[in-house]
Amino acid sequence: MKSLGKILGLVILGLLLLIVALGFALTHLFDPNDYKDEIRALAREKAGLELDIAGDIGWSLFPWLGLELHDTTLASVQTPEQPFADLRMLGLSVRVLPLLSREVQMSDITLNGLNLTLNRDEKGRGNWEGVGRPTTSETPPDNAAAQPAEPSTDEQRSDNTRRPLQLDIDSLTISDARVTYHDAQSGQQFSAEGIELTTGAIREATSIPVKLNAFFGSNKPVMRARTELQGALRFDTKLQRYQLEDLRLSGEASGEPLQGKTLSFSAQGQLLADLAADIAEWTSLKFTANQLRGLGELKARDLQNQPKISGALSIAEFNLREFLESIGQQLPAMADNTALGKAELVTRLAGTPTSLTFEEINLKLDGSTFTGQIAVSDFAKQSLRVDLSGDQFNLDRYLPPPGKDDGAAAARQSEVRATEAAVIGSGTTPLPDKPTQQAWSSTTVLPVGSLRSLDTRVNLNIDNLTAMKLPLDNFALKARTAGGLLTLEQLRGGLYNGRLEASASLDVRPQIPLLTAQTRMAHVPIEGLLQSQGEQVVIKGLLNLDSDLRTQGNSQQAWIDNLNGKIGFLIDNGVLVDANLEQQLCRAIATLNRKPLNSEPRGKDTPFRELKGNLILRNGVASNPDLKVSIPGLTVNGNGDVDLRVLGMDYRVGIVIEGDKGEMPDPACAVNERYVGIEWPLRCRGPLELGAKACRFDNDRLGKIAARLAGDKLNQTIEEKLGDKVSPELKDALKGLFNR
Structure with missing residues (x-):
């Protein structure tokens, strides 16, 4: 037995020596470079790949099956003149004996100088098409194709008991790699350059350290980004579960959209893709973009069919103005240059490949708080949906600052001041002619092209809104745009304890935009409106107004020149400020009575019970045929025109004494029965800004009365x-x- 054991030992040793000798002989006496043509032919026939190995092929057989390629190019057999990849060096080796038990144990895999160039031509064909498809194949007999052979029971048992492939790689190193993609149809080009990838030992169900550096670029728009990614990769092929733990992504980006500025960004968290469950998620998400800081989580489901995402997002308070400027977004001039100084956002989000919705929004902006929902329902159509409620908001802070007066406006203001000084100074100077200066700009206002493509629906509610210096409470707005028609369905709110309601439309479908507007005011103090706009208060009272206006054009001047419609107004319990009609009437009566005035005026104002009338607008000229003012003891009738094109007026007022028995301010102007029922004429002519100060008794008509x-x-x-x-x-x- 000992002799037999010794003999078997010698036989095994001899076999091992023979195998070693054979391996040595194969690796030293057999040169794979002599078979490059056969290798090319095999790659062409079996894989549709045009392989050109310019460098040497190095290899080893035992105990490692090793391969090393140098200076190799790859192309599709369909476009052999357009290689899509070239490789400076590829080195890998596999331990031989573990292959017998379906274990792939590899040493370090090294890939150096990979240049992958993918192109689509004008017809949409890619230079990689055809790779992986054999150029020749044998067609099986018809009966064989119709009746495929079933595996034997032993083969089925062997397949069922076969061990799954196990992967074991010491490391993977990719250096100096480059990938580019160019589409000739769109002219779009993307690139990833300077790719450096290193990993630790790659084994299933273990944590694999990964580090990746690369530079990314595009030409439309021109962008450039440097990125660095680190993390630990874990995968389980049987469960189809893949994780990237402790992800850390950082980098910088610059390019045309950033207008020469640089965006520094970072993100971290835990990534998971469970293909068996058809889900993916990013938890413990933290991200930065310049001074912006945020937290969140993202989840995706139905990955194989119609992916849907959901999650939460929280952005800490930051300076939105500085952030936008840091990424090259130039803000328009605003009345308050500190606006957009504070912003904070908490929201949930949901999306599909074609839409994105921010739900349960809690947005804080410059001391205002908004809640609700904002959505882009269709990316292709840029369909925006907004439904927000806010506590308070000062819109005026974000509007353009008041413009400086141009030359024409300055000249007109000079004319107004000179006229006002003359009228107020003596009270007897002739009335000025209406102004002739142009009052409106001819600059284009509406971006018609952009408005035609809008698709929006907006529902906005704000407890307290300041807009155009008007304080609106319980403000509500509903608006929509589609196909070039912009509709303000509803605008309402409280105004100085009164009510304001409005609706409007803007139709930019025709070449010349058309505008319509309907407005209703109820019990709004007119002095509040004048004061809010910086106008002089020439009248007080509660304003009730109904208007229906229409115009066309795309500038202030065009809108005024084409303004048509009707305005009905009624002012209750009012006062004409700095217009003592009673005193002027007294002076006229004293003149007729040939008696001097013996007393000073009792007041500067004229109270009235109501002031009502209608304005008929025709191409920028407002005609008022039926003004009526009810003053105790007097009735004031008026008719005339207000030319909005030049903000001038030519208006006649008639004051009728109704025989009031009240005491007159001066005995010299005691009302004689002869004066009852007579309409005493005034004429108001000149710049509209003068208001009642531009009014004087009409001497010509007064002479006829005398x-x-x-x-x-x-x-x-x-x-x-x-x-x-x-x-x-x-x-x-x-x-x-x-x-x-």
Whole structure:
């Protein structure tokens, strides 16, 4: 037995020596470089790959099956003249004996100088197409194709008991690699350069350290980014579960969208993809972008069909203005240059490949808080949906600052000041002609092209809103745009304890935009409106207004020149400020009575019960045919035009004494019964800014009234003197003579 054991030992030793000798002989006496043509032919026929090995092939057989390629290019057999990859060096080796038990034990895999160039031509064909498909194949007989052979029971048992492939690689190193993609149809180009990838030992169900560095670029738009990724990769092929633990991604980006600025970014967290469950998630997410800091989580489901994402996002308070400027986004000039100084966001999000929704929003902006939802329902159509509620918001802070007066406006203001000084100074100077300066800009206002493509729906509710210096409470707005038609369905809110409601539309589908607007005000103090706009308060009272206006064009001047419609107004319990009509009337009556005034005016204002009328607008000129003001003891009638094109007026006012028995301010202007029912004429002419200060008694018409009163007095004298001494016919003839 000992002899037999010794013999077996010698046989095994001899076999091992023979195997070693054979391996030595194969690796030293057999040169694979002599078979490059056969290798090329095999790659062409079996893989559709045009392989060109310019460098040497190095190899080893035992105990490692090793391969090393140098200066190799790859191309599809369909486009052999357009290689899609070239490789400076590839080195790998596999332990031989573990292969017998389906274990792949590899040493370090080294890939150096890979240059992968992928191109699509004008017809959409890629230079990699055809790779992986054999160029020749044998067609099986018809009966064989129709009736495939079933594996034997032993083969099935062997397949069922076969061990899964196990992977074991000491490390993977990729250095100096480059990948580019170019699409000739769109002109789009992407690149990843300077790719450096290193890993630790690659074994299933173990933590694999991974580090990747690369530079990414694109041409439309021109962008450049440097990135670095670190983490620990873990995978289980049987469970189809893949994890990237302790991910840390950082880098910098610059390019055209950033206008020469640099965006520094970072992200970290835990990534998981469970293909068996068809889900993926990113938890413990932390990210930065310049001074922006945020937390969150993202989850995706239905990866194989219609992916859907959900998650949460929280962005800490940051300076939004500085952030936007740091990424090259130029903000328009605002009335408050500290606006957008504080922003904070907490929200949940949901999305699909075509949409994204921010739900349960809690947005804080410059002291205002908004809640609700914002969504882009269709990326291709840029369909925006907004449904927000806020506590308070000052819109004026974000609007453009007030513009400086141009030359025409300055000249007009100079004219107004000079006219006002003259009128107020003496009170007897002639009334000025209406201004002739242009009051409106001809600069284009609406971005028609952008408005035509808008698809939005907006629902906004704010407890307290300041807009155009008007304080609106319980403000609500509903608006929508589609196909070039912008519709303000509803705008309402409280205004100085009154109510404001409005609706409007803007149609940019035709070449010349069309605008319509309807407005209703109820019990709004008109002095509040004037003060809020920086205008002088020339009238007080509660304004009730209904308007229906339309115009067309794309500038202030065009809108005014084409303004048409109707405005009805009523002012209750009002006051004409700095316009003592009673005193002016008293002066006129005293003149007729030929008596001097003995007292000073009691006040500067004229109260009235109501002021009402209608404005008919025709191409920028507002005609008011029916103004009526009810003042105790007086009725004021008015008619005339307000030319909005030049902000001038030419208006006639008639004051009718109704026989009030109240005490007049001065005995010299005591109301004589002869004056009751007479319409005393005033004329207002000049810049609209003067208001009631541009009004004076119409001397021409006043003279006619004086002549008529003189005729009435003479008729009375005739009646007293003649009595019954003459016939009635003669008395009527004499009266008619003096009344002409």
